[in-house]
Amino acid sequence: MNPQELNDWLATARNWLQEQAPDYSGKARQGLTMDEDLALGRRWQALKSDAGYACITLPRQYDGGGGTEMQKILFEAEEKTWDLPNTYFGISLGMPVPMLLRYGSEAVKDELLPKAIRGEHIWCQLFSEPAAGSDLAALTLKATRDGDGWRLNGQKLWTSWAQYSDWGIIVTRSDPTVPKHAGLTYFYLDMKSEGVEVRTIRKLAGESEINEVFFNNVYVPDSQRMGEVGGGFKVAIETLMVERYAVSDEACGGISAERFIDIAARARIGSRPALEDGEVRRLLADTLVERQGLRSIHRRAMEAIAAGHEPGPEGAIRKLLIAKRRLLLGAAAMDLMGPDALLYDSSAAQSNDPVNAWIEAPPIRIAGGTDEILRNTIAEKVLRLPQDHRPDKGVPFNQL
């Protein structure tokens, strides 16, 4: 697709969104429970699939869009400008589904991919455990051979949308006698299997998407193994890399710089408008500097993808900055609002709300690469500084 064709395609997509999105976003979502919102989301997903806008990079034969990475990124960026019920499918379609496309048999793909792409099914990603977060390879959920399959025993944690999931991908420890990275095996499994128990975790605020999932002698056929026995870590890394460049809006779901300016223009510090305060101005200037800087960085990543290169560390830089900025701006806006910030309504649509920006910011700095891991990534990949000290290197897992 040349740039002109891409532009035309995007213009058509934009028109389509303008026609369709209002019935699925903003006011249409107000006052809905999570279950109702999810149902709306499933309808939106099916509508997109019919129009070729769901899973744009996946083949048309599975109800994907049959398009390019560039089209996907452009469409998603456009979609972000609407407040659509997409959150339930983010992980499902972002990681497990592309992995199934790579590893599933033709029959399984024919059966399961369209259901996932159309939003009938949700897939979850069972990676983290109580003692394995950033250090994924430290996981302990056990997989033992049983006839033509495996038995799983143990616990997963922070599994997003597990309470709604039909299928999941999971990394297990199949051999504890070898060093930690070498003893892992990767499967997909039916979340309705006997012995799977999902418990939703109450968060400090808001409705919860996160769960702990217990595995009590759960049977998984060997035909659902993805990759080699003992090759699970490689497949896990492949999973995390499959979404080459995660699209998020530049305010990271928090408040925009313009919204902060509005709030600062109305607030007063002493007898003067807050917008005249030096500290407020510096915060705003830093926010704008960062936003403009990231726009160019984003564009460079897009150009790399369009030219068929892997994007560099741009994604890590972007996530590191926008998550923290969301927290800072949300908190600063609340400081300026004073007690009015207490008038927060947690059930309303929260787009551009300072309290929501602040209260929901911490998990973004933790999930999908903590700020600390991202700094390590930048230090090691860009500055080529040494890896951290790793005393577990080469030691059999059961001797740690």
Added chain:
Amino acid sequence: MNFDFSDDQKMLADHARQFLGETCTFDRLREFVASGEDYDRALWQQMVELGWPGLSVPEAAGGLGLGVLELCLLSEEIGRVLAPVPFFSTVCQAVPLLEQAGGEVADSLLARIAAGTCTVAVANPDQGHSLELGGNSCLDGALAPVAWLHCADVLLVTASETDGTAVLLSVELDQPGVQRERLAAQVLDSVSAWGAAHFDKALTTVLARGELVVALNHKLRLRSAVLLAFEQLGGADSACTMARDYSLERYTFGRQIGGYQAIKHKLADVRVAIELARSNAYYGAWALYTDSPELPRAAALARISGTETFTLAAEENLQVHGGIGYTWEANCHFYYQRARLLAVAVGGPDQWAAELLESIR
């Protein structure tokens, strides 16, 4: 905005980096400081041979006729090595001022600059001074501090006529009516030199008058902000590399300090700031090149990002070096001082933050 430098421009930058990397070393900076020279004349002469002073001078006046984007890239490379030459004032500031002012005197100055026979000091238009312009455009009063004022051939300065009309003047500095001195002890940066001048019925030429001067100075300020942002970017990148290299050499508690997160995360933050500063500087370059209405905003963003980044990189470079970083023997001070000097050169971050807000509201 969709902007990147062309392959030719990148090649120019590569050549400049190689040339400056080989010639303008820390040893050379130290020799320059010890010599007490006004500026590094030998280095400047080499730049003249490469055609740099006339880079953006029109071909008709003997220059290469290239544009502001080439200046951006050269500024970055000059910032990287902290070259002690009057490049910024002569090439980045004076050339466009003269070109836009036009006229015979301006044209002849441009030709002299392109030929490498004239360096120029440019007074900051916002700078307070006690200059008075009398009859026959004779100048009286004092002016300080201005970079390279004590050694430049020509000064460009804005003054007011008796009725308050702003005029842009060019002053040949080698004349009986001008007394100059180098501000030695007062300056914070050992590898750039600032001077003071006293004028007593000094002869001047009026290059522009009235509204045109206001417009020229406005543009000068924005252009200076963008080009200095590139100089700051070069300095920051170079300071960050120096810190990284040292962290791989220096061992504590049995391993390279660059292996500890305290250092890794610090340098990652510097690296991130540099990426942002680069993006913002490019945005400024684009706005300057296309003469975009976004220029005031782009210049402010480039300027704030450049200032904060070079300051951070220079401070953290010194910190990573530990005690030796504060000595004259180590080279950290070159960046530490230059970063602060550039931070105040055309207005500090608070001032530019105010302008940024103005530009978006």
